[in-house]
Each structure stands twice: as C-alpha cells, then as structure tokens.
Amino acid sequence: MEDHFIELINVTKIYHQGDNPVVALDHINLNISKGEFVAITGKSGCGKSTLINIIGGLDSPGQGHVMINGEDTSLMDDQRLTLYRRDRVGIIFQFFNLLPILNLEENIALPYLLREGSNPPTAKMERLLHEMGLYERRYHHPHELSGGEMQRVAICRALINDPAIILADEPTGNLDSVSGKQVLEILRRLRNEQGKTIVLVTHSQEGAAMADRVLRMHDGKLL
Amino acid sequence: MVLFHLLKNITLRHLRLHKGRTILSIIGIALGVGVFVSVQMAIHTAIESFNATVDHVSGKANFQITSFGRGFSEEVYLKVKKVPGVKAATPVIQYTSKMDEPIGEPLYLLGIDVFSDQPFREYQFYQSEDEGLLFLKDPHSIAITEKLANRHGLKKGEKITLIVGSKKVILNITNLLKMEGPANSLEGNFGLIDIASAQEALEKVGLIDRIDLMVDKSKPIEAIERELRKVIPPGVEVRRSDTRSGQIEKMVSAFHLNLTALSFISLIVGMFLIYNAISISVIQRRREIGILRSVGLTRPQTLRLFMGEAVWIGCLGSLIGIGIGIGLAKIMLYLVSRTITALYILVKAEHLLISPTVLIAGFGMGVLASVLSSIGPAREASRIAPKEALALGTLETKIKIRLRHFSLIGIGFLILSFIFALQKPIYHRPILGFLAALLILIGVSFLIPSVTTLLNRLLAPLLGFLFGSEGKLASRYIHDSMARTVITIAALMTALSMLISISIMILSFRKTVDLWVEQSINGDVFIFPGSYSITGYSALLPLEVSRALPSLPGVKAVDSFRALEAEYQGQPALIASVDGEVFLNLKVIRFTRGNRQAILQQFAAGQAILVTESFSIKHQVKAGDRIKLNTPKGEKDFLIAGVFYDYSSDWGMVLLEKKIFQSLWDDETFHSAGIYLKEGVSQETFKETLRERYSKPYRLFVVSHRELRNEVLKIFDQTFAITYALEFIAIIVAILGIINSLNALIIERQRDIGIIRAVGAFRRQIEKTTLIEAGMIGFFSHILGLLCGFLLSVLLIYVINKQSFGWTIQFSIPLWSLIESWLVVMVTSIGAGFIPARRAAKMNVVESLRME
Structure with missing residues (x-):
C-alpha cells in the first residue's frame, strides 16, 4: 500500500460557541495509506465528524495541514476544494443527503453531471444500479425509498465519479441492522475489489471490525 | 451545459413545486412590465398618431411657409410661387373645428385651393364627374371621409354643422373621401373645404395659414431658402418639412418623462417581490445547496443557478406582462390622449400602435429587474458552505441584520439624495431629481430594520394587552423573521410612499391651482369659443x-x-x-x-x-x-x-x-x-x-366664476386620473408581496406551529397570530411609507415638478387621504394574511413535528 496517501499534520479545529472556544480537533496527526480501510470510533461530540469533514474538504482546518496524495487541501481555494470534492472523494452521510426534488438516478448522476456537463453513460449507471439492487427503483424519488435504499443511492452517488477516497460518516447510524450490514458489506467490497481508500466513522462494532485499522477519538484527540 | 441541466432538473422543479410563490412572483413582474409597456405604447401611439396627421396633411411638400398667429397675407403666396427653384406652391388653411352636438367630436378642416393642391396631396373621391364640379361650385361644400360618414350615419347631400371657433357653420356634404392620404388624419375626422370657404368661416378673408412648396431638388436648397426669405414678411418662417416631426415630442416631453418614471414604480415593487421569492428559495434550500456544494457545485455555478431562477421568472413574467401591457394600453391610450389634449394639443388615437421597440424594452426591463433583484440572494446562496449539508434539525433561517450598519448605509443614501436634489436640471429635465427619488427609496429601505425593531419593541406591550398571547407571539415572529419581513415591508412601503407622495403633490398642486383660479382669474362671467375644449387657444371669439x-x-x-x-x-x-x-x-x-x-x-x-x-x-x-x-x-x-x-x-x-x-x-x-x-x-x-x-349665429361657452373653477378642477382631476391608475397597480403588486412573504414564513415555521399546536394552541389562535402579523407588516409599512412619502413629496414639489414644469406649488398635507390610505392598507394587509393564516391553521400537527 502506498504510504502517506492521506496525511494530517498537526490539524487543530476550534469552534466558538458564543465567547467560548470549543476544541473539536486537537493537534491531530494521521497517516492513511492508499487502499487502506480505516475506522474512526469514539463518543458523540469527540470530533469524528469534524475530522471526516476536514478530510473531505467540507470544512477547513484552523491550523495544520491536510495532505491528499501530496497536495495540501488546507491551502486550496474554494474552487479547487470544490473540484477536489467532486472528483477525488465520495462522501456518504448518516442522513443520506439526497435531493428530494431529484429521482434516484438523477441524484446518483449529479456529481458526474457537474463534472462532465452531461449524464453518465447508461452502461455505467446501470451497472451501479444493478450492483446496489436499485435498478427497479431508479425513477423513484427519495421519499419513496427505505433508509437502506437511500443509503445505497448515496453510495452510488459517491462512486459515480470513481473517486479514490470514500468517506462515510456513520453510514449505518440511521439504518436497521440488515440494511446496515448491507452497507458495510458494500464498503468492504469497494476496498477489496476496487482498491478504494475508505475512512469510516462509526459507532458499530461490526463496522470497526471490518477495518484494517481502528482509530479511537476522545475530546478531539486521537488515542 | 451543467447549468442547463441544473435549471431543468432542479430550478424548474422547485418553481413547479412552489407554484403559489412562483405565480405571485410572475404576476409581480408581469404587472410591472404591463404598466411600463402600456404607458409607453399609449404615449408612442398618441405621438405617432399626431405625427401621422401632420405628415398626411403636409403631403409631398418639402418646404413650408408658416407663421404663428392668425396667419399671413395671401399675397405672400403670389410672391413665393415666383421664386426661382419653386416647382409648385399651394396655399392652405388648417383648423380643428368641432362637429356640433350630438356628435361633438373634433373635425380637422383643411382648406385648399383645389387646382394648385393637386401635386401635393392625393384625395380619392367616391364620385362622378358632376359631384367633383359640385365641390368646386358650391361655396359651402365639404368632403368628409367615408369612415366619419359611416360612423355617424352622414350621407352625401346632407348638411353638417361645425363650430369653427365660436361660429356655427353649416356645410353641404358634397363628396365622400376614401380612407387614403390626409383622410386618415385624426382617425378619419377630416374634412376638405375650399380655401375661400375656410377664410370666410374663420373670419380670415385675405389670410392664409401656410404655403406648401415643392422645390427643384437639383438646385441648391440653401439658395432657394435664401430667396424665399427675401420675399416673405417678418414673423413668417420658412421651414423644411423634415423639421416638422419632433414637435409634439418636445411639447409632451416633461409629461412623458414623469409618466415613464411613474410607470417604473410597479416594476420596482415587483423587484422586491422577486428578491423576496429568491431569498425564500435560498433559505428553504440551504441544505440542498449544501449537498450540491458537497458533491462539487462551484460557487459561480450556485450563483448562476439562482440567477437563472430569476431569469425564468423574469422571462415568463415579462412575456405575460407584454400581454397585460397590450390589454391595458387601450385604457391608457384613452387617459393619455385625454391628458395630452387637455394640456397640450389635440390628439385622437383609437388604434393602438404595437411598437416592437416598446415590447423588447418591456421584456428587457422585466428580465433585467428580475436579474438585478436576484443578485443579493443568489450571492448569499453561493456563500453557503458545503457543511450546511450536514446541518440537521431546524434549518437556519435567520439572516443576521446589523442594525447600525444598515442604518448608516440608509442615512448615507439619504444624504446623497439630498445632494442630488440640489443639482440643476440636465437638458431642462430633472434627471438627478429622479435619481434622488430612487436614493430616498433605497435609503429609507435600509432604515427599515431599525425602525421596525424600534416600533415592534414599542408596540409589543400593546399587542400583548390587546390580543393576548397571539399578539405577543406575532410581535416575536416579526422580530425573529426580520430579514424576510424587511423585504415585504420594503415592497409595500415603496408602493405606499409613492402613493402618499403623489397624493401630497397632487393635493398641494390642486390647492395651489384652486387658489390661483380664485385669486387671479377673478372676473364675474367668462366667455369662451364653443369649441375651446377641443381646439384650445386657436379657437377665437367672433x-x-x-x-x-x-x-x-x-x-x-x-x-x-x-x-x-x-x-x-x-x-x-x-x-x-x-x-x-x-x-x-x-x-x-x-x-x-x-x-x-x-x-x-x-x-x-x-x-x-x-x-x-x-x-x-x-x-x-x-x-x-x-x-x-x-x-x-x-x-x-x-x-x-x-x-x-x-x-x-x-x-x-x-x-x-x-x-x-x-x-x-x-x-x-x-x-x-x-x-x-x-x-x-x-x-x-x-x-x-x-x-x-x-x-x-354662434356657439359660445358662457360660465360664471364658480363654474369656471369647477371646470378647471375637473380637467385637473382628469389629468391626474392616470397617476392614480398606475399607483393602484403598484399597490396590488405590493399586496401580492405580503401574501408571498407570509406564505413562506408559514412554511418555514411549520415545525414551530406543530409544536405550538401540540402543546395546546387552537387553530384559530394560529390563524389570529398570522393575521396580527400581517396587520403589523401593513402598519409598519404605512409608517415608513409616510416617512418616505413625505421626503419624496418634498422632492416632487420643490425639485422634480419645478424643474419639469416650472411651477411653484404650496405644500399641503392631505390628512383625510392619509387616514383613508391607512385604513385601506390595514384592511388589505390583514386580508392578504388571510390565505396564509388559514394554511397555518390547517397544518397537520404530527406531520409538522416530523419536519426537519
């Protein structure tokens, strides 16, 4: 495995609640190899989601550097950060974050459309839909899907631009146990079959068990 | 391409999903564009109709000898036609008479010398040879148009009574003219008579009004003009025919400019509506924007996406507006023609001229107004960070308004408007005065948050006392939804301030004119020519x-x-x-x-x-x-x-x-x-x-001082009827704004409403709260409208009016009108709140609580 594919150097993030500073990340140093499956666990509010948001370019670190394959995302302007999110990472959220106004297929196609200006090739779309067992429901809207289905749609969307990194923020947190297992299985396959680098924030033991490495966080620090 | 897909897949669907809001925004722009198009089209038609009449009766002449006054000696004609280079010349008498009651319409009379006139104008008679001779033989003959004859059932061989100045002149209809050339003047209200009959009827024997000339174009025009000047007496002028157009434009330019400015009010109010609609869209779709941003939508793309939404609304609204404009233009043409005739010169235009330029300008204005008003909210949308996608629970709907910051900007604009107001007119027109008016509107709009916060704080105890918990809640909601409420208040305030300022201006002007009539026109009995209302100063007493x-x-x-x-x-x-x-x-x-x-x-x-x-x-x-x-x-x-x-x-x-x-x-x-x-x-x-x-023998208009005063005020009121019509439309647009805004607030507060209902509020309490809120929006708008309206009226009276027309107007406040307007605003605001209130009251508690 390629070393230093994702590297966090001394990353600190402080939020302000009124006049009180809250340290979300406290001097985090982390190194994730290419193709590695890393699980991050810890109690609510320990900074897991902040960490994944910063890796995913959704949030910026206050201090420190986030190096992705040698490039420092903390130095990127908004335009480059947007392109990074669009092309190089796929993010899966706990609450799916699908656009209710778009149907399933359109939700999946969105990052591709933003990149290419056109819908993805039919073959690619159909392959993904078949793989995730969503083909029959491709014209349904999010409110017509179950939680597990919605999360599989979110995974398809994360994969449509073929990113090297998949970030999943408690993807099973809002699912029943069967659906949760399915999602974790998909993530495992993505690592094993496609060599994706996966960072999974999870509370579940099953999720942690699937990872190559489990990192524990507490009060913004990696233990 | 990306934008096209996003507009198609996301924007259009949102517009369809929120039909009510979309329709209201479209109506707002449509009415704004409609008013603009109708006013411009009406003025354009009136001017073109006048110009066409001038062109028709001028015929092929390339020079004219004219004078102002009663005319000049016909001997000039004899001298002029001998000038080298003059190929043809013909004397003309022109006069607008009035057809006697019951017809009572104007009739443009052209007195010509049939023989010398032939090269200049083409008349097509429905006649036999004998009838043609009759026209020449009978000194009391007149040829009228077939259109006029058909309209009033007039036939050849019958008599027609005209009031020429004050004189009753009975003429024999010997010929009917086909609707060609000069016959089209004044929509067919045209009559041809022999020049000698015209001189007699107008008591102008030996005098003519004009000589039309055709000159040899192969010779130097300037030389011919010089020769002509040598033979004409002082006070008589040589004019090239191409200089005759533009006369009416000059006459009515101040009126045109003022009406154009007025026609923009609805569009400005409509802009607030678009601003509001896009703001609502941005606030409601914060999370969606966050998601889009998290999957790769760039900031410029976000900006374009929301501006694209405004373009859709603008295009659709403008297209509908053009339709409305064409529909309204007919009424507007009647009002505009009446005003131009009362104040300047007779125009009679029945057929609307649909000018592509006006339509394109209207469409462009509508789209531009929409795009401009969307810039603010679209920029706000583009600033939404991708992490908003992660925000759960109640969506962030509050935009923080920095009161001090806004107030300072507002005061800055007001100071700037004051500086602009002090400047001199540009090309005789109060261009900077109008700019100052716009700056006052912007300035006071920036003061809305502070004034509303202050008024809300002062009123809160009273609302609690009068309406109990609903009153307190309404006051709280106004405070919490300030960002939204401000825009709604701004829209209504703009419409009201214009209404108030124009009411103050008109009442002040009316009182000034009344006083002037009372003091300066102070005879006992007044006598006018019977046709004075149509022909103005050219009608004379016998x-x-x-x-x-x-x-x-x-x-x-x-x-x-x-x-x-x-x-x-x-x-x-x-x-x-x-x-x-x-x-x-x-x-x-x-x-x-x-x-x-x-x-x-x-x-x-x-x-x-x-x-x-x-x-x-x-x-x-x-x-x-x-x-x-x-x-x-x-x-x-x-x-x-x-x-x-x-x-x-x-x-x-x-x-x-x-x-x-x-x-x-x-x-x-x-x-x-x-x-x-x-x-x-x-x-x-x-x-x-x-x-x-x-x-x-005559038709005279004899009135007492009181009757004259009433007549002057009647004309005055007719003149300003158009102003009130335009104002009325602006108020409708603003009311749409209230409905739109309250509806959006209700949707946003769905979860809050669910909670309140869950803990024991009755449906009617929810309804009452919304109605109180609507009433408060109306009340605050009126207070601010008064402030802004007062400033605008000072500007209108002392700067714009003075620079446009040169009149000093004594300032007076129409107290009763202001009370009336307050009542109307309160009733309509609360009325506008009725639909959103019902909607809020009917919300399902369980579903509302499920809302994120």
Missing part, C-alpha cells in the same frame, strides 16, 4: 362679440385674453395679450418678487412685458432681463417687468399688453374674456343677455 363686449349693458371691464402658440429658443411657448389696465386695477396677480403695483404700472404703460414662472425657469430669465421675440413687424426687444405665478400651461408664457400686441400682430381677436360686471348686475341676467344676443 369679432362681433369681442368688439361689442365692453359696451354691453352692465359691463364694468373686460379682461381679454389672446394667446399664440409660438416657439421661443426652439421650445414651445405662448405669446399672449391681455389688457394692462384690467391687470393693474382689477386682477390679483402674484409675482415671484418685486413690487406688484410698480410692475403692473410698467406693464400697463406698454413699457415692459411679463413672463410666467415656468417661462422664467425654462429659459433662465428674470425680471430686468430683456428678451427678443419674432413678430410680424420683425424681431423686437422686450424688457421683462416681472415673473408671475401661472398654472395654465407648462410651455411658459410671455404676456404683452393688448395695445402692443395688436400693433405688432394686427390682430384684435380674443380667445376668451373674463367680464367684470357693475355692482348690482346679476351674473345670471348677464349670461342670459349674452345667450339671447349670440346663441343663434
């Missing part, structure tokens, strides 16, 4: 009447008035003649400065002239200055003794003492006269005497 008036039993003095529509320094102006002695001894003339008695003594002695305030402002002259006027006796130099207040015309008027005028123009006719009666003589008896003596 010489028999005007000569006899001073010696009629019971008459103390006659205040005669004669005005010529002339030009001064390329601008339309009136040169008028009055009796200096009457002015000195009987009339109450108010001068802008100087000793009244001294000025009038100088005037009555024929040593100086007077000018109106509008003339003084328009041409930058004052008492003590000297001006040169073209007269039939050559260019003469006059000393201005004083500048007096006058509201009869915005052209500006120069007043000459009667004896001076008559000696220069050889014209003893009057247009009208005010008669002062001896003590003890009854007005009614005197009016009866006039009727007995003159009603048979």
